Amino acid sequence: MGKIEVNTMTEKKKISLNIVQPQENEEPKSRVEGGDVMSEIAAEVANNKIVLYMKGTPSEPRCGFSARASQILGSFSVPFHHVDILVDPEKRQAIKEFSNWPTIPQVYVGGEFLxxxxxxxQMYENGQLDTVIKAL
Amino acid sequence: MFEPEKIDALLRDQINVSHLDIVDLTGTRDHYSVLIVSADFDGSLPLAQHRKVNAALADQLASGEIHALQLKTLTPTEWEKSK
Structure with missing residues (x-):
């Protein structure tokens, strides 16, 4: 907990604000490293340029929407990391909270939820996905 | 189950709609496809656009009255180009 002093020009008096260190400053780590599932997701999206949370795998997708997402990402030359949430019930729930998004598949590019x-x-059709991936 | 007319009204109430197509995908009034065009979408990524539409229908999506919503959002400029 640090303190910062601010000079306000108009009132010409000193005020002090408490600076609270945000929790996000902690290094995200996987569950095997002692983190929780939210921390593990934070690590996955930070450590991989493109992450697809899906049902099944790119070679054996278990849902049409996941298959389509996987096909679209596969059409780019940048490799993507996939996470099969069907084999991880804890992460299946956690990813919905993490992204504040109710459905799967979910795509992260450059650490941002897309x-x-x-x-x-939509972004594939209008060219925005190409732009976002090329900017990596 | 949720009537398409009510979806239409909720969306127009909360979003500045310039074009709106609502299709009942299964005939059961709970699986819909929506195409929505709005100047409100100008300058924002599709994620923000979709969140805005989902927010307008948040109660019905949460209750399951609308079970599935397939969504396409366009700015008026994109809509003109797509014609």
């Missing part, structure tokens, strides 16, 4: 399958399709 959206689900409709958004990915």
């Amino acid at each position: 959206g689900g399958s409709d958004i990915l399709t």
Whole structure:
């Protein structure tokens, strides 16, 4: 907990504000490293340029929307990291809270939540996805 | 189950709609496809656009009255180009 002093020009008096260190400053880590599932997701999206949370795998998708998202990402030359949430019930719930998004698949690019399958399709069609991936 | 007319009204109430198509995908009034065009979407990424539409229908999506919503959002400029 640090303190910062601010000179306000108009009132010409000193005020002090408490600076609270945000929790996000902690290094995200996986569950095997002692983190929680939210921390593990934070690590995944930070350590991989593109992450797809999906049902099944790119070679064996278990849902049409996940299959489409995987196909779209696969059409780019940048490799993507996939996470099969069907084998991880804890993460299946956690990712919805993490992104504040109710459905799966979910796509992260450059550490930012991009959206689900409709958004990915829309951004693929209008060229925005190409722009975002090229900017990596 | 939620009537398409009510979806139309909720969206127009909260978003400045210039074009709106609502399709009942299954005939059961709970799986919908929505195409919505609005100047409110100018300058924002699709994620923010979709969040805005989902927020307008948040109660119905949470209660399950609308079970699935397939969504496409366009700015008026994108809509003109797509014609």
